[in-house]
Amino acid sequence: MTTTAPPDNTAPENAPSDSAPSDSASQDSALPDTAPLQRRVLRTLFGAQILGGLAVGIGIAVGALLVEDMTGSSTYAGLAQSLFVGGSALVVVPAVRITERYGRRGGLAFGYGCAVLGTLAVIAAIHLENPVVAVCGYFLLGSASFAGLQSRYAAADLAPAARRGSHLALIVWATTIGSVFGPSIAAVAERVWTSWFGGPAYVGSMAAIGVLCLTTAVLLTVLLRPDPLLTAREISGETDAPKRSVADGYRMAKTNPAVRTGVVAAALGHFVMVGVMAMTALHIRHGVADPEDALTVVGFVLGAHVGAMYVLAPVIGRLVDRYGARPILITGTAVLVAACVVSGSSPLGDHVRLTIGLILLGLGWSAMTVASAALVTGAVSPAQRPSTQGFSDLVMGLAAMGAGIASGPIVEYAGYGVLCVCCAAVTLAVVPFLMGRIAKPAEEPAS
Template identity: 40%
Template sequence: MADQALQRRVIRTLVGAQVLTSLGMASGASVGVLLADDLTGSETLAGFGTTAQVLGGALIAIPTARIMAARGRRPGLWFSYSLAAVGSLVIIAAALLRSYPLLVLGMLAFGGATAGNGQSRYAAADLAEDAHRGRDLSIVVWAATVGAVLGPNLIGPGRELGRLVGVPDLAGSFLFALVGLLLGIVVIVRWLRPDPLLVSRELAGAVPGAAPADNDGSLSRGLRVLRAHPQARRGALVVALGHVVMVGVMGMTPLHMAHGHAELEVIGFVLSVHILGMFAFSPLVGVAVDRRGGVVVAGTGGVLLVAAALLTSVSQAGWSSLLLVALFLLGLGWSCTLVSGSTMLTAAVRPDERAAVQGLAEVGMGLAAAAGGAVAGGVMEAFGYRWLGLGAALLGLVILLLATARTRQRS
């Protein structure tokens, strides 16, 4: 059993870094689709701009997992957050040069923040006791609340900061993103010691009869592990599908509101409420996973996502209280699928298998959401926001069916 004082120190460090990096990620991501739309005048291309960040997170998760498998959590988190900081600078340059290709490149690198934050929640579970794994994982997810809720509300101050330093209004938010990411890197490098993944492997190796460690973090190894563990497969699918629904609907909501002439500050407020639903209640979700099981909470998430998507499908363009409620439920449903699926995935595999299978899960989650984001832009332009909501509701139903389906766990 791991030293619980060490586990508490790991959680505190991850929480501090998560607050800072999520502030950076949310402040930038909130205006990414608007900046892409401003540069191109196309909803489809604006959707691809958002998709680039999600795709970047998936691609960066591959080397991040390999680095973590070989050297631990700290070097992997440093790598992913550093790429995101570079991406912030590239996006600002794209806004100055009014270059959409450069914006896409910057958003790809900015996806490193997504990869890093995703792996942070897994780092919180490395040394957790079995009875509290969902709780510890969810605390780090919850830590993103502060930064993520404040982030969209920095759209207005970001506009003023951008004017002050001579960059376009929408690019100002990425200055906040850059600062948050750099501070998060300092916290990880300075205080995430000893490395929780390396310690968990040492503890597992000390158990009589334990399998020898295999620190291969490749995607092929992750696939082999998923084939051997049905519960891990279910967890990975729940996380991926929940993320697709959230990204597809949330990514196009700013445009839906802008079409109804909503102000930037109002758009930021609605997104803040959505992000509040994503993160603020995650500790309660984690406790529910520990007490009731991941399958029950995953099914609850599916129900919430179906309800949220149906409400968005009947919401009017611009501001509406119905849309506000829908976006809150969308965030809460996502929280249920993320925490339950991640806990099921982690609990089903050995410490030496975690980096590979968690990296694969992050790649699958990112690629699925990237495809969903791209499709969402096309659906929005061709058919409208209503049909986007109805399509998302169908995916939420798939999550519910997946959670209630029986699986046979192999020995």
């Protein structure tokens, strides 16, 4: 199957959008009819992101601690975290197929459904004291992270090109509410579950994740109607377009400079964020004597980090709409390097400096994620979006797994500071792509 890249036009660098598809003028002309639907889509996605964000926040907070307790090894703890954040790689291929056939509603519900199965596997592993099953369960549980990331694309399907960054950033921002409180809720869930049912540690956290993911899947299935992606295809006249796969997204990235730059920027930003974040909980615990106090500190520091990932997303989205994706990607790269420097230089017990570093890490990731998503989405037509966006998230997931797998041994044998230095070096790999030319489509006429 051959994928055709959008035309190579050369709008000025400060055009309102880096990424409006060449055929989307017809979509914008119908916006007066689709505006009420877009508002309903945004409300539904906003609520789903709160619930899904809670689940992801809990999973991030307890993953490394759970596996280290089961194995006694930081290496395996890093593996669990990498599989959680990178679990999207497992579900991207079938999720793209489902999205092509049933729209965003089917793909998102599938992701959260896989996460429910993951929580059941982890709970079984805890009772069986089997770390292998726990790590596999975390891989499935990471599907919730995939679904949360895909939601930002669903918000952009019916958005006007001039506000695409703002709309998808609103859904990224919605995750703030759940993710900030998720790590702290882990400790509350543990206490409640223990007082009611007893049993081993971490079961309460896993049960809370399962309930949240199941509720989110049901919410999206019932309320995300009519589907935004299928509606966008009807508007663009692409309802009969051939169904595409992740392989078509790969071919698009090879031929389209804007897609290629967006994919690389998203992947490297995700790699650095996961690499540093995955080992932060262990770095904190190694400097705190009381394990219960460690979980509280972890909840605060990671809550601040996850909050920074999302809280300024609307501002970043507006900046992308106004100045284009490239300046925001360059700024995000600089912030990520600064985050690695601050985090890596924090000694054990210095939770203030570490918190500042993790906040910068979240802000840098937000800039890279919002800008790259707007760039990739606008560079292709509605018929090409699921495959191209799926390929981008697949690469992000693989990058996350690589970061988590590498971070454990680095911390165990060289220390947290060396890990941050390595991540700073990886961040700079995106610079050649940002310095190259990004083809832009022509500016769309006002509707």
